[in-house]
Amino acid sequence: MSAAHAAPPIRLALIEGMSGPFGNAGAMVERNLRFAIERVNARGGVKLRDGAHPLELSVFDSKNAVEDSLVQLKAAGDLGIPFVMQGNSSAVASALIDAINKRNAREPGQRMLFFNYSAVDPTLTNEQCSFWHFAFDANAAMRMQALTEAIKEDGAIRKVYLLNQDYSFGRQVSGLARQMLTQKRPDIQIVGDQFHPIGRVKDFAPYLAKIKAAGADTVVTGSWGNDLTLLVKAAREQGLELKFYTFYGNALGAPAALGEAGVGRVFAVAEWHPNVGGETSDGFYRSFRARYPEAKDDYPLLRMTVMVDMIAAALEQAGTVDVVTVARALENRRVRDGLVDAWMRPNDHQMIEPLYVSVMRKAGEAGVKFDNEGSGYGFRTAMELAQQRVALPSTCRMMRPR
Template identity: 30%
Template sequence: MLLRCVIVAWMIMGICGTAYSENSEPIQLLVCEVLSGAFQEAGESYLEGVEYAVEEINSGGGLLGRKVEIVPIDNTLSPDVAVQKLSEYLQKSPVKYVLSGLGSHIALALSPLAKEKKFILFTYGAEADSLTGEKCNRYFFRTVANTSMHSGALAFWMVKNGYKKVFSIAQDYVFGRAATASFKKKLKELSPSAEFLGEIYHPIGEKDFNQHIQKMLASNPDIVFTPNWGSDLILLMKTAKAMGLKTKLAGYYLNDNGSLKALGDDKAIIGNFTAENYMVSIPTPENKSFVAKFHKDKGYYPILTRGKAYMATRFWAEAVKAAGKDEVEAVINAWEGLLFSGPAGKWYMRPCDHQTLMPIWIAELVKDNPFFDHAFVGTATNIPAKFIAVPCAESGCPGLEK
């Protein structure tokens, strides 16, 4: 398949576009996200990234000459609710494009529905390997790292920095277990002498981390790996600080400003490490321009949630443009093999499993940063996809049949 390249002109959107037709039917983009409950703030932050991308698209003339319209759906972080609400919407209106955010269990529930009803489901937040592995299908696209890539980047960094004794803690659901399994596999592959001193799985929305921290203190690890997010990350870090755990954390979402702000304790933040496929501190000219424009337009920064959702939306839009028509099968064919260049580097949609290959960025949490008064990520460095991507033959995807 031919490689197609799209370079987005980040700073001129809205200047050169022709106006979309007010009389044409809008292209609907359904966003199935957590918009209530304990994780509402994270879900709304993701939605803000989608909204900014759509604002740029519409101000630049729309998509294929048509306005893009966002339809938010609150899934309450429940797979059953997500399927129910989306099914109800499908009965009222045809659906071609759905974005899934927080929760791999949500995406896993929606993916079979996408295949059955033949709409494109893509995600900026669901990372469980199985989504583009054994559960892959033609109608699902992942525009975020999978757990093998994300965990692999942290394992790569740990080995490079000499860490040997590791403890892990994760939420007890498909994503937490997949992230931990991928991490353990990659660390052992890179450093056979590394020791796993213990691993903990706890319910989403855990209320008491005391017993978990006690186990960490007793094992005395060099570093603690965690893919926790939201309130489970906040309370983990808060309890670790209160109980005197000096060991640094290496986590998926330690650059989540909402969590760090809610934590409210720089001493619990500084010195930890995080990895992501987007950070505001990526030191490229493209990202610096993007961050400056976003902040000027919105008054806040495109932190990881907003940045990831923004780029996922732009990548989808470029696939629609490449297809040249608003038809699901045409967009699928156009997206496969598409190369997208933006603030976080080059992203490639791998045709064999619809997993986006991209660099993963790693940074230390530092006191002095140009974004916030509290501690936040320092300058990011990247690990290229070639060091962490699982080959197609090993992904577990049996094939993407039409």
């Protein structure tokens, strides 16, 4: 496709916190999306009925705040961008769903679709489910299902402390942990259940003092970004021999922050990690590192590449950028290859896929070919859970356009 005759791009709006306390998480998202988009464009772009179109990413800084996100949503809409992506806050995702529902009802000629890669509050695909929203990450209930299956098998765990960010997602994680641990390991004592302000705590030492005083041997947390990094740094500095069962313990500086103290003690849950193994997985990881060779950028998220690939395939099936046609092409879409086994469940637009619980180990040990961020520490699979073990039922009652 020559530049002189190139078709207009299909624009994707990224609304994310690119500045502020979670700016590093926003930058990580942008890297992953640009990597995925470049792969689609390198193979010829998206072929619609009128020819091939490149994908183009436009970034809107929401500062990870609800009001700023809504302002940026309007800005994207005013530019005629039909596809919106966001994920690093369930509170923001909830507000975007509501705003897009209202916009699409009010302006049927300028509808938008919302592709969510990381906001995992289960409410988003249950009580708040929307035809205009697709969730490409396992929700918090599915992630907790996986983590508690691993905890169930860890007989050394006796006392658990729940520590989470104080917003809707953190409270969901806390409630789910209580519910599932009670069902699966009634012998475990929950000795603390605490919330901390999101993005505002500079020193987690007082929280860890409470964890120590409670006699906990394990912390279960959904905290992410700098909050998680600072938490594990403080644990290392205090020399606490805790296990951390986390949603994001393999991310954004956490392994390097914890160092040797994390070996065998930090667990994370995800749809993939670099040491899953196999030629296809290794090749994906190496291609990401070739694109972003700096150690600080070493955090590929397979689900973002899967999301962009599925969007491109749905656009090609639709043959148009009409959002209703594209949404219907995404529903029930399945991807099965050497790396991915994913299904977009049609009744609630929730991605269903296997999950891995992995444990931090030294690079070079069996099952740890790759480390994280040049830290010398990586993650090894501790448990793999097939789709049917994590595909929890949905209460979604979706309203569909005629």
